[in-house]
Amino acid sequence: MSTTEPVEDRAAVLAGVGGWVPPHVVTNDDLSAHLDTSDEWIRTRTGIRTRHRVSPGMATSDLAVEAGRRALDSSGDDRAGAVVLATTTPDRICPATAPDVAARLGLAGVPAFDVSAVCTGFLYGLATAAGLIATGVAERVLLIGADAFTTIVDPTDRSTAVIFADGAGAVVLRAGRPEEPGALGPVVLGTDGTLSHLIRVPAGGSRQRSLAATHSPGEQFFQMEGRDTFRHAVDRMATASRQAVAAAGWSMGGVDRLAAHQANARILHAVADRLGIPAEHQLSNIAEVGNTGAASIPLLLAQSAADGGLEAGHRTLLTAFGGGLAWGATTLTWPKLSAG
Structure with missing residues (x-):
């Protein structure tokens, strides 16, 4: 097309x-x-x-x-x-x-x-x-x-x-059009491959397979260095969020809703505190669904729209962090939508 x-x-x-x-x-x-x-x-x-x-x-x-x-x-x-x-x-x-x-x-x-x-x-x-x-x-x-x-x-x-x-x-x-409710603002993305060891599944890829050797016990499973991951998650999401809000021409005080990757409640609170976003403006479903990976933010948006946590006109900040290391953030003004 x-x-x-x-x-x-x-x-x-x-x-x-x-x-x-x-x-x-x-x-x-x-x-x-x-x-x-x-x-x-x-x-x-x-x-x-x-x-x-x-x-x-x-x-x-x-x-x-x-x-x-x-x-x-x-x-x-x-x-x-x-x-x-x-x-x-x-x-x-x-x-x-x-x-x-x-x-x-x-x-x-x-x-x-x-x-x-x-x-x-x-x-x-x-x-x-x-x-x-x-x-x-x-x-x-x-x-x-x-x-x-x-x-x-x-x-x-x-x-x-x-x-x-x-x-x-x-x-x-x-x-x-960019001026419409629901239009995505500038998307901020970044990675740091020097820290890829913090979040990984060691076995199953071409590197392990090319060695023609069986993997060690546990290497087929997801592994994470929790303490270092916490620190980088908070730093990267907070920084990316500030960049996205500035690129959209907003102020942090004008953010009505924060939809952050539901990684861990402590991470969510730390990010919000760094950004100065009050508890009543934070969307969360981690208590009921846990960390669902790439599904986290869209699932949160769908549930928040359905239960009234997100309403038309809310200026919404999205941010996430994950393996890679990779991070990102963007903004949009929530439009009027039918429930899905």
Whole structure:
């Protein structure tokens, strides 16, 4: 698809939102039955009470399809000119999961591909979708963040098993004007590969496979250096947020809602404190769904829009941090949307 509309006059505008979590709920008491932990220990350190887990045989694509369908319904149009899936847990290494998701949504034939930026994947996906719209490749893009993170977490590792969970969130972006409600502001992105060891899955990639050796026990699971990750997460999200707010021409005091990656309650509070954003302006669902990776922000947006936490006119700041290390932030004024 091509367009004669000037690139500088085209913006990606939020037109629909939807989210879904698998029905299997795991409580802190469930985890305490086989881990050296307790409900109090988990709640005080992470802010999480429950999380959702895929059932046997369920994959990331199943989560993505349901969230994508709800976002399309919210937009009032089941069409999209491209599908972008942000995930760290594709159904398989090859091929990408997005084409399967597109086909199952009745969108076979459109460009569809995966984006991998761990918990920052949705922000990277927003920039990608905005680029597809700005260049005329698509008039409407379905962007989904979906992760079945429990499939790569060691169930015996207390430091990760209590935090990570499964879910999906999606948005529909359409071509529009920069001054419209829902138009994405400038997207701030960054990475630091010198710190990639802080968040990793050592086994399964080309480096380990090229050695023609079996991986060491535990290397097939997600690993994270918690203390250093905390520090970098707070610093990078706060810095990126300030840059995005300034680029949008806003002041931090004018931010009505903060939608940060739901990594850990302590991280969320620290970021908000750094930015001077009061508790009543912070969106959060971590207590009910945990850390859902790339699904975190779109799932939070969908649930907040449904429960009234997000209303039309709210100036909203989005920010995320994840493996890579990678981080990002952007802004938008929340538009009037149908529930998804």
